[in-house]
Amino acid sequence: MEYFVQQMINGITLGSIYGLIAIGYTMVFGIIGMVNFAHGDVFMLSTFIALIFLMALTQVLGLGSLAVALFVVLILGMLLTSLWAWVIERLAYRPLRGSFRLAPLISAIGMSIFLSNLVQVTQGPRNKPVPSILGEVITLSGGDTYPVTLSYKQIMIVVVTALLLVAFWYVVQRTSLGRAQRACEQDRRMAALLGVDVDRTISLTFVMGAALAAVAGLLFMTYYGVVNFNDGFVPGVKAFTAAVLGGIGSLPGAVLGGLLIGLIETLWSAYFSIDYKDVATFSILAITLVFLPSGLLGKPDVEKV
Amino acid sequence: MSTAMDAAATRPMATAKLAAALKDALGTALLTLGLAVPILALRTEQNISNELILQPRWGYVAIAVALAFSARFLYLVAPAAPARPRMLSLPRGFGRVLSAVLLMVLLLYPLIALALTGKAGAVKWIDNFGIQILIYIMLGWGLNIVVGLAGLLDLGYVAFYAVGAYAYALLATSDPVKSFMADWIGAGFWPLWAFWICLPVAGLMAAFWGILLGFPVLRLRGDYLAIVTLAFGEIIRLVLINWVPVTNGYAGVSGIPRPSFFGLPFNDSEGGFAAVFGLEFTPLYRTIFLFYLIVALALLTNWVTLRLRRLPIGRAWEALREDEIACRSLGINTTNTKLTAFAIGAGFGGFAGSFFAARQGFISPESFTFMESAVVLSIVVLGGMGSQLGVAIAAFVMIGGTEILRELDWLKRIFGPEFEPTQYRMLLFGLAMVLLMIWRPRGLIAFRAPSIFLRERRLVRAEMVKEGHG
Numbered sequence: 145m146e147y148f149v150q151q152m153i154n155g156i157t158l159g160s161i162y163g164l165i166a167i168g169y170t171m172v173f174g175i176i177g178m179v180n181f182a183h184g185d186v187f188m189l190s191t192f193i194a195l196i197f198l199m200a201l202t203q204v205l206g207l208g209s210l211a212v213a214l215f216v217v218l219i220l221g222m223l224l225t226s227l228w229a230w231v232i233e234r235l236a237y238r239p240l241r242g243s244f245r246l247a248p249l250i251s252a253i254g255m256s257i258f259l260s261n262l263v264q265v266t267q268g269p270r271n272k273p274v275p276s277i278l279g280e281v282i283t284l285s286g287g288d289t290y291p292v293t294l295s296y297k298q299i300m301i302v303v304v305t306a307l308l309l310v311a312f313w314y315v316v317q318r319t320s321l322g323r324a325q326r327a328c329e330q331d332r333r334m335a336a337l338l339g340v341d342v343d344r345t346i347s348l349t350f351v352m353g354a355a356l357a358a359v360a361g362l363l364f365m366t367y368y369g370v371v372n373f374n375d376g377f378v379p380g381v382k383a384f385t386a387a388v389l390g391g392i393g394s395l396p397g398a399v400l401g402g403l404l405i406g407l408i409e410t411l412w413s414a415y416f417s418i419d420y421k422d423v424a425t426f427s428i429l430a431i432t433l434v435f436l437p438s439g440l441l442g443k444p445d446v447e448k449v
Numbered sequence: 450m451s452t453a454m455d456a457a458a459t460r461p462m463a464t465a466k467l468a469a470a471l472k473d474a475l476g477t478a479l480l481t482l483g484l485a486v487p488i489l490a491l492r493t494e495q496n497i498s499n500e501l502i503l504q505p506r507w508g509y510v511a512i513a514v515a516l517a518f519s520a521r522f523l524y525l526v527a528p529a530a531p532a533r534p535r536m537l538s539l540p541r542g543f544g545r546v547l548s549a550v551l552l553m554v555l556l557l558y559p560l561i562a563l564a565l566t567g568k569a570g571a572v573k574w575i576d577n578f579g580i581q582i583l584i585y586i587m588l589g590w591g592l593n594i595v596v597g598l599a600g601l602l603d604l605g606y607v608a609f610y611a612v613g614a615y616a617y618a619l620l621a622t623s624d625p626v627k628s629f630m631a632d633w634i635g636a637g638f639w640p641l642w643a644f645w646i647c648l649p650v651a652g653l654m655a656a657f658w659g660i661l662l663g664f665p666v667l668r669l670r671g672d673y674l675a676i677v678t679l680a681f682g683e684i685i686r687l688v689l690i691n692w693v694p695v696t697n698g699y700a701g702v703s704g705i706p707r708p709s710f711f712g713l714p715f716n717d718s719e720g721g722f723a724a725v726f727g728l729e730f731t732p733l734y735r736t737i738f739l740f741y742l743i744v745a746l747a748l749l750t751n752w753v754t755l756r757l758r759r760l761p762i763g764r765a766w767e768a769l770r771e772d773e774i775a776c777r778s779l780g781i782n783t784t785n786t787k788l789t790a791f792a793i794g795a796g797f798g799g800f801a802g803s804f805f806a807a808r809q810g811f812i813s814p815e816s817f818t819f820m821e822s823a824v825v826l827s828i829v830v831l832g833g834m835g836s837q838l839g840v841a842i843a844a845f846v847m848i849g850g851t852e853i854l855r856e857l858d859w860l861k862r863i864f865g866p867e868f869e870p871t872q873y874r875m876l877l878f879g880l881a882m883v884l885l886m887i888w889r890p891r892g893l894i895a896f897r898a899p900s901i902f903l904r905e906r907r908l909v910r911a912e913m914v915k916e917g918h919g
Contacts, residue, residue, distance in 0.1 A: 179672050224484075240886060247891075251886040253882065254886065261879060264872075268492065272495075272501060274501070381683070426684045427680070430677045430684075
């Protein structure tokens, strides 16, 4: 029982990170119907940005308070990752809007290759061990055989994710930007006719997705304590699986899917085999798409003749 | 009088244009600075006690900013190029002549390489350039059947390449098969003929897997199909990694027998190729033979594709690509059509895979990552979907371009000895993919020759062709 509870805690932590990345996929797919392949690598880039800023603040500038440092890193990371996403959208995707459907996909794959290799070239191919932070744990149940622990990191991850989701939900539901996004999602041409700046809305969608990915990046870095230029693809695919499982285009779906994927992955590694945990995720992706293409919370795709 | 006025009027305009360009370029430079600051300016390095430290490298940032500034400025100031004609009007039969010339160059390539670089240099040029590019041309042509003709977006093509490679490698090195063959036919038989027997087996195996993976995804379309095929490709790779008793995991399969010249091994033994033909022994013969072997396999792929396009099944593929619903209403069995496309495309991937295994003599799951699928798909799309010549040109440009970086040692003289051009191979590959796509979203050869026409054969521009809803 203790073992199970512990795995649930770990799964929810991991799932929060996936959920944050998944939102970027689901929003972009909702608004322009494109699988943003480079999103996983934008996430990976953000882990490096967070690492570099954290080190610059604590080692070079000698900032004493860890909480302040993390907060500054979070803000700077969100800003710079958003800037990257904005530039990428501007250079690689916008010229291809309205072109045939495969063109942005190929461009995104090219961008993904470019980003991961850029980080490899500039930062080196080795694993980067992150200086350990927030290592303290709270023991929830002091069972002698298997104590259930909850670390400060895990609390931080879940709390930050929850807060951001509330803020994000507010933006999408209550602001004019969110209204423009939902309008573009339904009918881009009609939205343009009614005075919505479609290009700006799409750019901001990318920016918002990247900002959330940057948060996920910081959390991922503190949680795992290691970053690598190769860490974009697999978390990216898993987050995409989460988006698909929740119903692509649906924001609550992305979060739900993220939590489910996190739980499934953790429980699978705990009870079956850790070697095949990625196979489990990929199988869920395939099974969902084949048998339940609209996901858990998505709207079914109507085929028009 | 009027010319003086014109000149007076244009001068402020030119200055204004210049000023605007400067302002714009400054903005670009600022943006580059913002992008470059953490990732380029500070490198994380491990010191001796394994702690990360930051290493400032502001010089690189300055270079990047200066480059971005001047590129943007020149782009804005440069006079606009005259509008290109919408369509190149090439003389009749140009494509056929070009293909014939390219084929001649291809067939003479080993001799040209030999003449220009001598025996020592030729191995490298034939193997790294010729064979490497041709493998990708063959993969591109194989995938072209699935993506270009049938319009089924496949991001997991490397799975079939892997199936072909492992089918050959495992069959050729498995002890039961070896001892069975040794008992029944003779000890020398299997190492010599394994490749020729396993090549069709590997192709069939890959085609079988194509059908197997094709079945569940029949209902899916477009991007969803792409993602599921990606998932299958990754699953196969992960199984190859984790199923250690059979595949030997990360360590891979080594000691794969090399192909023989129809029973004559390429070694310096009595019955070897060189001895039988009265030649002096050199490993070059094997390389040249492998080159012609992959040429033959690639041309076979091309020939089969061209013939299939004229058969009912080929027409059904193209109809499926254009409009699946219309296809179904006209009574085309879309299930069979899709499955044959998957199977035939996968089969050629399997051939290419077993060739790859035979050429390397060693395979491991590292060679079959998603990146390979992405590269092959990008070759197909960059070439212009459905165009055989375009695929070949795209493979030549993309693979040849990245391979040539291995040869740029003279750059070290400019940038210093620690500069390693090969490091930038995939970086430039990704950048080239993006730039080529923006420059020509429809691919390099953006028109198609129809396989059936009324009275006159006219090229179809790619804008008229739909894609990938199948």
